Amino acid sequence: MPEPFSLGILLTFVALVLAWTSTPATAEEVLVAWGGGLSALLPFITQICLTLLFTIALVRLGPVPGWLARLAQVPKTPRAAYAYVAAFAGCVSLVAWPLGLIVGGLMARRVALAFRERGTPIHYPLLAGAAFSGFVVWHMGYSGSAPLLVATEGNPMQEMLGGLLPVSRTTLAPFNLVAIVATLASVALAATFLGPRDRDSEPIADAEGPDALLAPEEAPRARPGLAGAVQGRRWVTATFGLLVVAYVAHWFHEHGARLDLNIVNWTFLAACLLLARSPVELAGALAPAGRIVVLVLLQYPIYGGIMGMMLDTGFAAQIAALAAQTGSAETLPLVAFLSAGVINFFIPSGGAQWAVQGPAFLEAAKTLGTDPALIVMAVAYGDQWTNLIHPFVAIPLLLLTGLPARKVLAYSFLLFLVAGVPLVAALFVASL
Numbered sequence: 001m002p003e004p005f006s007l008g009i010l011l012t013f014v015a016l017v018l019a020w021t022s023t024p025a026t027a028e029e030v031l032v033a034w035g036g037g038l039s040a041l042l043p044f045i046t047q048i049c050l051t052l053l054f055t056i057a058l059v060r061l062g063p064v065p066g067w068l069a070r071l072a073q074v075p076k077t078p079r080a081a082y083a084y085v086a087a088f089a090g091c092v093s094l095v096a097w098p099l100g101l102i103v104g105g106l107m108a109r110r111v112a113l114a115f116r117e118r119g120t121p122i123h124y125p126l127l128a129g130a131a132f133s134g135f136v137v138w139h140m141g142y143s144g145s146a147p148l149l150v151a152t153e154g155n156p157m158q159e160m161l162g163g164l165l166p167v168s169r170t171t172l173a174p175f176n177l178v179a180i181v182a183t184l185a186s187v188a189l190a191a192t193f194l195g196p197r198d199r200d201s202e203p204i205a206d207a208e209g210p211d212a213l214l215a216p217e218e219a220p221r222a223r224p225g226l227a228g229a230v231q232g233r234r235w236v237t238a239t240f241g242l243l244v245v246a247y248v249a250h251w252f253h254e255h256g257a258r259l260d261l262n263i264v265n266w267t268f269l270a271a272c273l274l275l276a277r278s279p280v281e282l283a284g285a286l287a288p289a290g291r292i293v294v295l296v297l298l299q300y301p302i303y304g305g306i307m308g309m310m311l312d313t314g315f316a317a318q319i320a321a322l323a324a325q326t327g328s329a330e331t332l333p334l335v336a337f338l339s340a341g342v343i344n345f346f347i348p349s350g351g352a353q354w355a356v357q358g359p360a361f362l363e364a365a366k367t368l369g370t371d372p373a374l375i376v377m378a379v380a381y382g383d384q385w386t387n388l389i390h391p392f393v394a395i396p397l398l399l400l401t402g403l404p405a406r407k408v409l410a411y412s413f414l415l416f417l418v419a420g421v422p423l424v425a426a427l428f429v430a431s432l
């Protein structure tokens with residue numbers, strides 16, 4: 001398994017060839033589409049880097065390190081630990097998808113350190129793979145891109161749907177709630193059977209970057225004079241934090257229970273400001289996260305180029321339209337699920353993927369009489385499903401656990417196969 005950067009380059013070459021040979025676009029047009037896409041994810045890159053910074057700072061401030069340390073002590077056996085981190089990562093993913101990768105990765109490392117302190121063998125790569133696999137339910141939860149988009153006034157598919165599609169028919173639908181429980185339970189249970197014998201277990205190794213992130217931030221030294229009165233006092237961060245809270249509260253008042261990555265970030269920022277004892281302490285908590293963020297920056301434009309090429313040449317829409325023509329009223333959700341899993345490799349963005357697949361499949365659903373809510377969730381399921389074998393998606397967790405992609409994805413691939421069963425079953429039963 002190549003590392004994410006190498007695999008991104010390989011996927012670029014594959015996408016270039018496919019777009020050139022399968023669409024009317026000339027080689028020049030393919031090249032221009034790819035080059036234009038390099039900057040397509042720049043807003044998202046900024047957002048995800050801020051998410052990394054704020055989340056990592058949050059787990060180093062106030063009582064949060066102690067809470068996570070106590071939670072890491074809950075599992076007492078390796079098998080329980082593998083199931084525990086999968087379920088933990090899944091639950092926090094349902095609240096906001098960045099939490100699954102970041103807090104899930106940090107919890108995997110904390111649990112491994114707790115077992116090392118006890119002298120109990122545990123297989124650290126499987127622990128990280130289980131944490132990554134819990135992420136498989138993110139698109140079924142509160143921050144799911146496709147369900148939120150079709151429930152939002154003015155979305156581009158509102159006319160095609162004949163109005164808004166409320167979350168009561170997608171995220172909060174009974175079949176989706178049952179699927180969440182079944183998928184997380186299947187992944188957690190399967191993880192307990194993948195552990196090697198104690199003598200073959202791979203213990204956690206010291207890693208300067210990840211271990212620095214787990215240490216709580218020390219109280220800074222007080223400085224005299226005006227500098228100390230400003231940068232060493234809690235009232236500065238607390239006041240600013242309350243200002244951010246006021247804005248977030250106003251946003252929810254105006255828009256309802258709708259979440260996007262910006263609001264997630266400002267919520268995390270407010271929490272950091274309120275927990276920090278001073279601006280100096282907050283800056284110190286953010287500093288180690290900066291080294292992690294630098295490693296992320298180069299890899300995201302690679303996938304932005306792939307996404308731009310797939311969208312601008314029409315190749316992604318061509319795949320979706322072809323897939324939509326092969327389904328019947330009962331099988332269309334399953335076709336949407338599988339095609340979403342394939343397209344996700346080239347467009348690893350839930351919102352962008354729905355924009356590409358949605359029109360073709362909603363039109364097919366109208367013709368065949370399929371419930372459009374099932375199509376929305378089928379695309380969401382396929383997108384989140386193949387995330388488990390996508391090194392691009394795993395980047396934050398890999399950096400926080402200190403493990404190479406091949407060791408984590410070796411286990412997440414097996415759990416990916418397991419997770420597919422309840423996801424397909426939920427769509428099949430709901431379409432009957």
